[in-house]
Amino acid sequence: MKMEDVKQVLKKHDIQPTNQRVIILNYLMNNYDHPSCDKIYDELSAIYPIMNRATIYNSLNLFVEKGILSPIYLNDKCRYEIKKPGHGHFICQECQKITDFSVNLNNSYSLDGYEVLNTDITFRGICPLCLEKKKEE
Ligand SMILES: [Zn+2]
Ligand SMILES: [Zn+2]
Structure with a gap:
């Protein structure tokens, strides 16, 4: 840019x-x-x-x-x-890496009558690289 x-x-x-x-x-x-x-x-x-x-x-x-x-x-x-809508974050608890993944915001989330201003979708766990390392240990 x-x-x-x-x-x-x-x-x-x-x-x-x-x-x-x-x-x-x-x-x-x-x-x-x-x-x-x-x-x-x-x-x-x-x-x-x-x-x-x-x-x-x-x-x-x-x-x-x-x-x-x-x-x-x-x-x-x-x-x-x-800021870009339509994605969530997977946070690896081992290496702290944050990975983007796409989220379908057209799904209905039973929030009729609410005005959504921000979405913040976070999953936590262990990324493939760290899972691989764990196996080797
Ligand atoms: Zn990791
Ligand atoms: Zn992101």
Whole structure:
């Protein structure tokens, strides 16, 4: 995605596209690994020494508030991803890896009369790689 497109996304969500916000959002749009705030800081500050933790933290909160990002809470830590409906998360309790899987939101969930604003579907367990490791032990 081009920086100009990232700026448009920010503007569309009523966010002033400062350089640092553009860099942070661009990073998230190209990272599908549900990074934590610490990881985002580590990777961005290595490339852009002007990045500081507070700016990243505040930007992430703003992006969540404006509906660009979804937070995923995992062991008291927060991970982030671009908001996209129709997928759930499988969290491996061994390696903490988060895997996306598609969810059919057209199924009826007996919520007649409710307005659903957010879906947060999380399954926990052990991923195939860790299951394989366990077998070898
Ligand atoms: Zn695993
Ligand atoms: Zn996801």
